[in-house]
Amino acid sequence: MENMETLLFLLLTMLLMVRNCADGTYRGALAEQVGEVVGQVVEQHLSDCHLVLVDTTTQSPLMRSGLGVTVLEAWWVFFQSQPARDFLLERLWGDATLTCCALLIHLDNKISSNILTFKFLEWCELWRHPQTVVVAVGGTAGMEAVLLDQNLRNTVYALYLTLQNLTLHSLDSRQGPLHNTRLGRGGTTKEGKDAHVRVYGRCLYCNKGDAQVQLLHRGNLTSGLHGFNLFPDQMDNFWGHTFRAVTLRYMPFINYEQDGAEPGTPRTPLDSLNIRMLDIIASHFNFTYEIREPWDRNWGTPAGGGNWTGIVGTLQHEQADFSLDLTVTASRSLVVDYSRVYSNDPIVIITLKPAPLPxxxxxxxxxxxxxxxxxxxxxxxxxxxxxxxxxxxxxxxxxxxxxxxxxxxxxxxxxxxxxxxxxxxxxxxxxxxxxxxxxxxxxxxxxxxxxxxxxxVQSKYPPINTFQDLLNLDGWSWGSTDLQGTFFLYFNESSDPDLQAILRGIEIYEMDKGLERVMQGGFSFIHIQSYVTTEMARLYTDKFGNTPLYIGIMKYLAFGGNAWGFRKGAPFTRQISMMKERLIEAGLLNLWQDDVLKTYLKHSREERGREDPLLFTGMRVSSIQFSPECNRQRPRIHGVE
Known part of the structure; x- marks a missing residue:
């Protein structure tokens, strides 16, 4: 627990007070016992946290436990204006002077109160805070329903404390919507000397990759919880969980079999930089993965109403867990989390190499x-x-x-x-x-x-290096592939008059057709450097590295670089990102990228070499079939054959 970095938004969530008898009142000794159990957890693990109690009754026994808490009534939130809700949400998730925050939610066994509390958890977007610790106190009957609730789907640490041989019930008085309190603590009394406490935990992936409830500790109340690790590290093994990765082909970073399958169907990964990284990470953390394309085969652009298309939209709506490559932008960061940037892939201009002067x-x-x-x-x-x-x-x-x-x-x-x-x-x-x-x-x-x-030394025409060079040429044209993702955002969101002029004159081609158009002269192709240079090497570079194409020296950086994107609140983001950083710092990425490119080009040349004999054979067969037609005697016309 001490090893958890960054802001630890702790949620002593759902202190569910389940009444086991019908008298409808807390007795003082039982209330003190409930506070005693939670107090031990707070003292041992959460002593530096800002505590907030969300209650439906304002008479939680935790208020008698000696814990300094801020009390927030769940029902009161839904009757406030939006500015008041925003203020409460800010108070809810932390105090800048403390290292963590704890949210205590008290439920009873009333259906209306339980629904209200879970509705509150949905409103405060608990799923966005995966490092939040959830602690619940209640009866055994409600244990699995609480720990496996949808609002806790991303929560890494969740506990459920159940006290047996106790009668728990609530009081009805009110103390106002939001106030601070610190009350004295009582000890365990004779009335609860035979009470037992059981501590259950929520393990995210222990059930063959799915969430599972586990019994962490069982003992009597007098012995307490001292010396027990209630928050074991469970994020070093994902137990064969299958993650959903969404991506698009982008050599040399991403490659998979293009078998014409519909978007959304699993694809077979091929050797590429990100696949090598992902295989190492999957082996280390014991998980598997599936690669799919987004339904619209787009990287991600705003679609209106706060929604996004493509890969970004897939992550935004939690239809995938992460993406293997996504350009970092400020607008995307509102709906997607990122790992460390591992590549800066600029926009470049491709033309024919400058010709000699007359x-x-x-x-x-x-x-x-x-x-x-x-x-x-x-x-x-x-x-x-x-x-x-x-x-x-x-x-x-x-x-x-x-x-x-x-x-x-x-x-x-x-x-x-x-x-x-x-x-x-x-x-x-x-x-x-x-x-x-x-x-x-x-x-x-x-x-x-x-x-x-x-x-x-033969002089040559000046090369085309910048967009301004393109605009200064008379009778020159330029093009690109269909503008998508950050390529689209780079031109459409820019106020630079040169970029706007380039956008107005751009022609749309497929990659191979665009490079073929460049070879005809009088045309430039604009694209992302890594992808276009890979295709240049495959189509227009010989085995000695000679190519007739020229890459402009001006590199236009599009936004913040390339990283892996994760859906908001993903509990595994930190672990995968740290492992990825270790690969980057080890210097393996440059080595792998060069090796992937060499292997890809070698395979492409071998494929082209196998196609050439087939083409030659086809030409020979057609010429043999055509020969009789050529040799057939034609009639004489005016004495001339």
């Missing part, structure tokens, strides 16, 4: 367009400046002038490193030509070195 433009490729424009402008400007400078000098010195066309040609000749026949004789012109020659040396040297580099 060879006929190799001479212009060393410089960008802006550089070429600058060189041309500077060359033209130099010719004009040189012509004007010589014109002014010839007018001032009465010398020979230079015409405009030769000035332009001389500037181009110097750029092309060609000899110039006429050089200015004046100092100003020589300085101008000298600076231009130096500039031409720098430009031509840079051009030649860049040209050699471009001719040595």
């Amino acid at each position: 060879r006929n433009l190799a001479l212009t490729r060393p410089f960008e367009g802006e550089v070429w424009m600058s060189v041309i402008v500077c060359t033209l400007a130099l010719g004009i400046i040189l012509w004007l400078q010589q014109k002014v000098w010839s007018w001032a010195a009465s010398g020979r002038s230079v015409r405009l066309i030769p000035a332009f040609l001389n500037s181009w000749a110097m750029l092309l490193m060609e000899p110039v026949e006429t050089i200015p004789t004046n100092t100003t012109g020589q300085v101008l030509v000298g600076w231009w020659l130096l500039s031409c040396v720098i430009i031509t040297t840079a051009y030649r070195s860049s040209l050699i580099a471009h001719l040595s």
Whole structure:
């Protein structure tokens, strides 16, 4: 009991006071004995807990046991407004200053009171708190009905204390709907010296995987319950219980036989990462499992009214126990519990590898367009400046002038490193030509070195890495498979204008058809990385790892990553999650994932290798059958065969 972590919502539930005689009143000694038994349980196991007594009479003998309790009348809850109910529910499930909470519910043998109390348990959603401890006190006749009640279906620890040779009955006075009390404790009196106490426990999976009531202790009241372990650990063995797993095929994480069966029918699991993990966990905890697809073959999207479709909806309505792979989102967390995230699978863009640039433009490729424009402008400007400078000098010195066309040609000749026949004789012109020659040396040297580099390594078109790159291309299209699950939520719930533009232009293809469309060019395929790369490796990668497809370097993370999903209140979530964490921390997942992928690809290539000879044989048979038709003599027409 001390080893239970996190908030231990304890429920000293259903102190069922079953009256065995008709006088209708508690006698003081018997009330003290009831409080004494429960007090021993609280002292030994629940001493640090916040105690709440839910009663239909407000005269529970527990109020005389010396326990500090908050009393809540069950009938009063159903006559309150919603804000008042929310406040009571907050008070019910815990005190932040204490490590745990205990809910005490007192029932008598009146049918109306019992129905009211069980209705209260349903209202407070006891099934959402699997680590809650349930302790009941009552007659032997009601023991199994209490411990096997549907409201306790997820409760790990449940006790039932029955006192024999006692007459139990209730008082009728009222003390108000919600108040605190701490009363003195009395001892065991002579009237109860021969009373015996039996402690029954609820074991979730001991009956070949089903719930079972077990006798934990039997003794007299004077000896008490000291030294007995009333809360044995029962979650290390599920006794062959069959868990229901809901999932969809998602290589390399999940794989099973696709035999065309209807959704909801069991599937035969195949080697994959999650199946390997599940087999190890099942062997450790001694349970079996069945894998099924959701009825609509969807991962899970909101369906309105707080309901979900697909895997999430299946878990929400408790039609399955857990899912092997589910992306973590804030909205899903309201209806599904998660284990630790074990994989982040981003959205990527698949295109053809960038093609080489045209060879006929190799001479212009060393410089960008802006550089070429600058060189041309500077060359033209130099010719004009040189012509004007010589014109002014010839007018001032009465010398020979230079015409405009030769000035332009001389500037181009110097750029092309060609000899110039006429050089200015004046100092100003020589300085101008000298600076231009130096500039031409720098430009031509840079051009030649860049040209050699471009001719040595073939340049390619820029790759498509982002959604913005897709939108910037004219005449380009893109697509994906049918948008489901978080893939659908990622695009539909985003306010990013780029994502909205991508969504408006997306085309829907099957995976193999989409990749085939990529191979035709002018098209990109958007999908989850792990799944699409597996199909790429299977369909378009040779044995040396060469593929014509390109994966964009930009990875778009969709929400919080992949984890296992569990139905709310599942009592086994903590045990399976901890075992799964041990596998993650041991570093086995990466090793297994690589091995699963290699095995899958090898098997796929072998299947394709067996199909090729059959295809060749079929072609040969058809050609043999067609040969007589080809060799049959045709009639001559105008002397020509």
